[in-house]
Amino acid sequence: xxxxxxxxxxxxxxxxxxxxxxxxxxxxxxxxxxxxxxxxxxxxxxxxxxxxxxxxxxxxxxxxxxxxxxxxxxxxxxxxxxxxxxxxxxxxxxxxxxxxxxxxxxxxxxxxxxxxxxxxxxxxxxxxxxxxxxxxxxxxxxxxxxxxxxxxxxxxxxxxxxxxxxxxxxxxxxxxxxxxxxxxxxxxxxxxxxxxxxxxxxxxxxxxxxxxxxxxxxxxxxxxxxxxxxxxxxxxxxxxxxxxxxxxxxxxxxxxxxxxxxxxxxxxxxxxxxxxxxxxxxxxxxx
Ligand SMILES: C[S@@+](CC[C@H](N)C(=O)[O-])C[C@H]1O[C@@H](n2cnc3c(N)ncnc32)[C@H](O)[C@@H]1O
Numbered sequence: 302x303x304x305x306x307x308x309x310x311x312x313x314x315x316x317x318x319x320x321x322x323x324x325x326x327x328x329x330x331x332x333x334x335x336x337x338x339x340x341x342x343x344x345x346x347x348x349x350x351x352x353x354x355x356x357x358x359x360x361x362x363x364x365x366x367x368x369x370x371x372x373x374x375x376x377x378x379x380x381x382x383x384x385x386x387x388x389x390x391x392x393x394x395x396x397x398x399x400x401x402x403x404x405x406x407x408x409x410x411x412x413x414x415x416x417x418x419x420x421x422x423x424x425x426x427x428x429x430x431x432x433x434x435x436x437x438x439x440x441x442x443x444x445x446x447x448x449x450x451x452x453x454x455x456x457x458x459x460x461x462x463x464x465x466x467x468x469x470x471x472x473x474x475x476x477x478x479x480x481x482x483x484x485x486x487x488x489x490x491x492x493x494x495x496x497x498x499x500x501x502x503x504x505x506x507x508x509x510x511x512x513x514x515x516x517x518x519x520x521x522x523x524x525x526x527x528x529x530x531x532x533x534x535x536x537x538x539x540x541x542x543x544x545x546x547x548x549x550x551x552x553x554x555x556x557x558x559x560x561x562x563x564x565x566x567x568x569x570x571x572x573x574x575x576x577x578x579x580x581x582x583x584x585x586x587x588x
Pocket of ligand 1: 308309310311328329330331337339340483485486487488509510511512513514515516530531532533536
């Protein structure tokens with residue numbers, strides 16, 4: 302079951318009962334001056350982190366004991382992320398480096414930036430953690446074929462970010478003139494890894510900043526329930542249309558062989574055999 306609710310997550314989070322969610326994916330605006338219709342993305346640092354502290358505390362309240370949060374941010378904010386999670390009761394498990402496979406942001410006086418952080422923390426001891434194995438291609442010169450794949454570590458180098466323009470690929474949602482609908486759309490492969498690692502089928506997943514609804518799209522396919530909150534009514538419409546459209550570009554099935562070495566894969570990834578997927582990757586979304 303997927304519920305898509307329009308509104309300010311700070312208010313909506315109060316409406317959920319305690320201990321409801323097994324996992325939250327937190328991908329807020331990054332306060333870097335982007336053009337959001339319903340969010341001031343250029344706030345004083347203290348105001349922005351005070352706000353995110355309130356969000357993290359409210360998510361903590363409605364997370365079940367042992368439940369997880371995956372909090373995505375710019376690497377330059379690592380210090381704030383760790384402090385905010387600690388001060389709102391979360392226990393850090395990993396600071397994941399997501400190296401995005403795309404070109405680095407060039408810099409004159411320091412190294413070019415090529416990764417984002419995802420802080421994985423839990424409410425006490427983790428309730429669920431599945432050690433995924435992937436069929437990562439060996440490094441050049443590696444002599445032995447890998448017969449059982451490798452465990453996923455805290456460095457994720459195999460998931461491509463959706464960039465602007467052509468390289469965003471089929472997965473990127475576009476309007477009728479071909480423009481990206483939401484520049485911060487997360488890749489399906491990213492949410493697949495997060496949900497597979499820290500939830501079981503039947504669990505409830507929360508996304509307070511749902512954007513285009515990637516979390517809901519993946520949760521539904523994996524047999525997890527999801528509540529998606531989004532303040533912008535246009536994006537709420539996008540999420541609903543996307544869920545109905547079942548675009549082939551959103552299917553998680555193409556990743557199944559990549560995770561095939563995971564010992565309990567069949568029990569955590571219940572393959573939907575009856576699902577009918579749309580033919581193309583495009584759907585007329587007009588937001
Ligand atoms: C970085 S984007 C999330 C992108 C998302 N992960 C995806 O896959 O599309 C952040 C989203 O948060 C929404 N937002 C901003 N303030 C909000 C609030 N107070 N409550 C709910 N949503 C909010 C923005 O409209 C934007 O769509």
